[in-house]
Amino acid sequence: MTTSLITPADPAAPQSPGGAKLRRPDSRGLPVSARDALSITGVWALLIIATTIVRPDFLSTQSLLAVTFTMSISGILAVSQAIIVISGGLLDLSLPVSLILSAWATVTALNNGLPTAVAIPIGIVTGMAWGGLNGLIVVFGKLNPIIVTLATGFGGLAVMLIFFKSAQIPSTSELRLYGLGRFLGLPNIFWPMLIVIVLGGLAFAYTRWGRRLIAVGGNPSAAKARGINLRRMRFASFIGAGAVAGLAGVMFSAVTPSFTPAAGASFQLIVIGAVILAGISLSGGKGNLLVLVLSVGFLATIPTSIAFFGLAPAWALVFQGALLIIAVGIDGYRLKRTAR
Amino acid sequence: MTHFTRGRLARLGLVAVAAASLMLAGCSTVGSTSGASTDSATDSTFTVGFAVGGQPDADWQDLQGEVAKGLAEQRGWNFVELSNDNSEATATKNADIFIQKGVNMVMMFNGQPSANPVIAKKYADAGIPVVTFDIAQPGWYFVGVDNATAGTDGGTALGNLAKSKWNCQVDLVISAEGTAAGQINTWRTGNARDAVKKVCPNIPEANYVSYEADGNLTTSLANAPGVFAAHPDAKNILVVGLNDQAVVGALQAATQLGRDGSIMGWGQDGGLITGANVDPHLAGSVMYFLEGYPAEAFKIADEIAAGKAPAVKDTGTDPAASVQPCPVTAAQAAAIPNINDRVSQLAAAPQGTTEYDLFCKA
Amino acid sequence: MTTNNEVDPMSDTPSSASEFALSASHITRRYGAVVALADASMQLRRGEVMGLVGDNGAGKSTFLKVLSGAVVPDGGDIVVDGNPVTFRRPSDALEAGIETVYQDLALVDTMSAVQNVYLGREELSKNPFLRLLNVVNDGGMRKRSREVLSELGVGIQSVNVSVKGMSGGQRQCLAIARALLWGRQIVILDEPTAALGVRESAQVLELIGRLRDHGVSVILVSHNMQQLVQVADRVTVMRLGRTIATRDVADITPEGIVGLITGAIPADVSTPEDSATVVH
Numbered sequence: 001m002t003t004s005l006i007t008p009a010d011p012a013a014p015q016s017p018g019g020a021k022l023r024r025p026d027s028r029g030l031p032v033s034a035r036d037a038l039s040i041t042g043v044w045a046l047l048i049i050a051t052t053i054v055r056p057d058f059l060s061t062q063s064l065l066a067v068t069f070t071m072s073i074s075g076i077l078a079v080s081q082a083i084i085v086i087s088g089g090l091l092d093l094s095l096p097v098s099l100i101l102s103a104w105a106t107v108t109a110l111n112n113g114l115p116t117a118v119a120i121p122i123g124i125v126t127g128m129a130w131g132g133l134n135g136l137i138v139v140f141g142k143l144n145p146i147i148v149t150l151a152t153g154f155g156g157l158a159v160m161l162i163f164f165k166s167a168q169i170p171s172t173s174e175l176r177l178y179g180l181g182r183f184l185g186l187p188n189i190f191w192p193m194l195i196v197i198v199l200g201g202l203a204f205a206y207t208r209w210g211r212r213l214i215a216v217g218g219n220p221s222a223a224k225a226r227g228i229n230l231r232r233m234r235f236a237s238f239i240g241a242g243a244v245a246g247l248a249g250v251m252f253s254a255v256t257p258s259f260t261p262a263a264g265a266s267f268q269l270i271v272i273g274a275v276i277l278a279g280i281s282l283s284g285g286k287g288n289l290l291v292l293v294l295s296v297g298f299l300a301t302i303p304t305s306i307a308f309f310g311l312a313p314a315w316a317l318v319f320q321g322a323l324l325i326i327a328v329g330i331d332g333y334r335l336k337r338t339a340r
Numbered sequence: 341m342t343h344f345t346r347g348r349l350a351r352l353g354l355v356a357v358a359a360a361s362l363m364l365a366g367c368s369t370v371g372s373t374s375g376a377s378t379d380s381a382t383d384s385t386f387t388v389g390f391a392v393g394g395q396p397d398a399d400w401q402d403l404q405g406e407v408a409k410g411l412a413e414q415r416g417w418n419f420v421e422l423s424n425d426n427s428e429a430t431a432t433k434n435a436d437i438f439i440q441k442g443v444n445m446v447m448m449f450n451g452q453p454s455a456n457p458v459i460a461k462k463y464a465d466a467g468i469p470v471v472t473f474d475i476a477q478p479g480w481y482f483v484g485v486d487n488a489t490a491g492t493d494g495g496t497a498l499g500n501l502a503k504s505k506w507n508c509q510v511d512l513v514i515s516a517e518g519t520a521a522g523q524i525n526t527w528r529t530g531n532a533r534d535a536v537k538k539v540c541p542n543i544p545e546a547n548y549v550s551y552e553a554d555g556n557l558t559t560s561l562a563n564a565p566g567v568f569a570a571h572p573d574a575k576n577i578l579v580v581g582l583n584d585q586a587v588v589g590a591l592q593a594a595t596q597l598g599r600d601g602s603i604m605g606w607g608q609d610g611g612l613i614t615g616a617n618v619d620p621h622l623a624g625s626v627m628y629f630l631e632g633y634p635a636e637a638f639k640i641a642d643e644i645a646a647g648k649a650p651a652v653k654d655t656g657t658d659p660a661a662s663v664q665p666c667p668v669t670a671a672q673a674a675a676i677p678n679i680n681d682r683v684s685q686l687a688a689a690p691q692g693t694t695e696y697d698l699f700c701k702a
Numbered sequence: 703m704t705t706n707n708e709v710d711p712m713s714d715t716p717s718s719a720s721e722f723a724l725s726a727s728h729i730t731r732r733y734g735a736v737v738a739l740a741d742a743s744m745q746l747r748r749g750e751v752m753g754l755v756g757d758n759g760a761g762k763s764t765f766l767k768v769l770s771g772a773v774v775p776d777g778g779d780i781v782v783d784g785n786p787v788t789f790r791r792p793s794d795a796l797e798a799g800i801e802t803v804y805q806d807l808a809l810v811d812t813m814s815a816v817q818n819v820y821l822g823r824e825e826l827s828k829n830p831f832l833r834l835l836n837v838v839n840d841g842g843m844r845k846r847s848r849e850v851l852s853e854l855g856v857g858i859q860s861v862n863v864s865v866k867g868m869s870g871g872q873r874q875c876l877a878i879a880r881a882l883l884w885g886r887q888i889v890i891l892d893e894p895t896a897a898l899g900v901r902e903s904a905q906v907l908e909l910i911g912r913l914r915d916h917g918v919s920v921i922l923v924s925h926n927m928q929q930l931v932q933v934a935d936r937v938t939v940m941r942l943g944r945t946i947a948t949r950d951v952a953d954i955t956p957e958g959i960v961g962l963i964t965g966a967i968p969a970d971v972s973t974p975e976d977s978a979t980v981v982h
Contacts (some may be wrong), residue, residue, distance in 0.1 A: 007342045043391060055570070058570075059574060059822065060569065060572055062569035062572045062597055062599075063566075063569040065565065065570040065596065065597045065598070066566050066593075066597060067565075067566065068563050069565050069596050069597075070565055070566075071595075078679065080414065084855075120408070146667030151466075160394035162396060166611075167615075168615065169617070170616070171616070172618040173968060176634060180595055180596070180662065186594055203836075204408075206840070207835065207836040207837055207838060208824040208826060208836050208837075208838050209836050211813075211817060211824055211838065212821070212822070212824075214812065214813060215809070215810045215813060215817075215821050215822075218810040218811060218812040218813060219809070219810040219811060222808055222809055222810050222821070223573075223810065223819075223821065223822070224792060225792055225802065225804065225808070226796075226821045226822030226823070227792060227793035227796045227797075227823075228821070228822050241958050245687070255561070255592065255596070256557060256561065256592070257557075257588065257592060257617055257619060258557060258585070258588065258612055258617070259557060259558065260556070263556060263557065263558045264558070266554065266556065266558050266559045266562065267558075267726075285810060285811070285812040285813075286743045286812040301550075303563045303565075303566045304565065304566030304569055304570070305564065305566070306551075307549075307551060307567045307569065307570040308566070308569070308570040309564075310549070310570070312550070314519045314552060315552075320420030325635070
């Protein structure tokens, strides 16, 4: 929530609320999301140009494969996180658990001889169930989602540790072969990510469901006053985000031959970073998934660039941490600039 | 008033359910495993206190207890087993219990070493010698896998493969590192690189590259594609790493980028070298037989029981006993019995036998 | 029936059920020991602007919340258009045709004007396939909201622009115009000009007048007596949780209203205030 929508003004100066607004970014031609898209594309282009100057062979199909592969699962997870953030659910810190739980369910189904067509829905439904659990506690317990998902994240990890040490997808299963394949020159798993982002973006922009979700995140009181059921919408957002995370889990199991319960942890940083960098404000009600895909692409390019620069391994971690701080800083700056 | 209360009750209920499910999750990892509980430490029989790590994702820790129990029975000793439950508090409490039971010595794996100084003080005051596995503590006998040798063995085996298959024509040697593991990472990956260099001295220095794999497959798989992209002309590729997960991450990335035509990896710790889904490019790994540590510890125990306690060697570089690592090809690994069978075979073996003797020399 | 002006404003039995757009009688609501509403009644005619005034804590906002479904009353009856209704949540009141415009929570900042206007009642696409996919009819909604806004004289640069950049007056007008677009018969306005400058207040007041011209009944809460006298037809005064008087604006001065609010002028109904039975 930002400040009061209407600035208490001196009645003798009727223009005073509008005067300051003239300098505000969103009254200047381009919509905010277009400018976010441009700035991320700019930074991304800068990274690509810098790398290309050092190593002209950076612009290659190998790099394209590396980046598109790296961004696939992060991209799907980022959509899941974006659904939560846009609808005012702050953040879902249990996303790594959701991912691995779904992957585990998928792999377990395959290992028990169930066909792929059954295993994939099982994975997705597992994600939905996990989202539903979070939603139930957050929405009906009226508790802070960050605290709740932090707790369920720990709990879920603990439960998984009891039931499996590592899970392996059958190396000859259709899903595994799909995960190793390519379509139109790009990794197979890149395409579901693209479809999810496009469908999600369209749904937010052009469906009644998306409109209401944005409203619930942007100004819950206004949404409630319009007769929108806040609880139902928030609960639905958790389930929807869970389904997307479930799909991420299915794709994860297709490309990861063996994983442990804690294997999702490394996605946490890049996913939250991507969401914030994309201008999807943690205060809710705002976000563009097409900007999100740019942001994920940019972050996924960093490890490849580091490899081309030939930097020491630990630099990857330094870069990721620094980026998250920068992203949070930018978010704070945006809020400050548009607050009044 | 009423609806206010009801809402609050419902909320409380949900919190309670959430809390309970968390507790449940936590509790099931708690619960000390007490083995042959012999309170009869008052008699003159030598008594060993054994604290297993109790980390939830490692079955070798519980099996260490089982191996130790067998070794104690073999010697007709008393044996008390507790679990540290991966908790500092429990580990500290266990020290009090062992002291109270009057054990003659203690062996343990403590995954929460921040409690170790306190525990060490307790044992030092009680005059009880301690053997620690893998995590060093001043004043305690250190027993651990010889990581330096493990790195060298793996690298040598991989280098020999490159020599026989590619005549040492290697375009790229990739290290999948886990910087956070510190010295262990240096031993395993650095020594492996050096060993490859020794077998194939003609590989140019520029062909050796490292990247951060963080010791897990997911991170490795996220960062490795860039490494392959940055070396687009490399054909014959070798991969070493902190562990099997890191190496397999690189091998998977090669597959994703279509660079798996001529690639071989040699892992560490044997985590992914057995089972039905071994990566076809994982040529081999180095097994440590972690569950067999007690066999080394009991060699020290034998000397203590005989009244000839050896000098305390308490660091990884100068250990009291080194567990011999076992480099295995994928085919050899398939022939090695699974962890449970290994435990029972070790129990049946004559005194002083280690798992290396049983499964690696052959 | 003679003329509207002769109806007893406090009458419990309106002579004709359909004569009133809204009739609330003897509404009570307490929070624990605190009585927020002791006895509030109001008869709102079609196409009239009813002022609602009272000191802070007189029960105005609780009364509004009851009428808009945000608060469930302990007792009393509400009749809309001759039909008894029970409001359990805001959507019940919305369905009954009562639109409430709160001063600070009316609009979603991150959404455009047209999205805000249609929020909660988005038109679905005419294409049956897209309709199945829950896709909205943006073109239609834009066209219709442009029509209504220009009809009401609400000037905004574009219905596609985020409302965040709009002035307070524009935002308020947008929220009010929404009521008409949605075909509401009754609009409740809570301090609509509180934060506005003189010119913007005049725009809002003008808009209220146009709503009345469209046959919409308006309940207007304001502290500004000049404005009330300017735009309202009648005014209801609340004191200590009761509606104590209703007057035709033509018959009363701003000073007279203030006198009723403060108790300087006696109420039409007997109030227990002097015997101090109201627990605070």
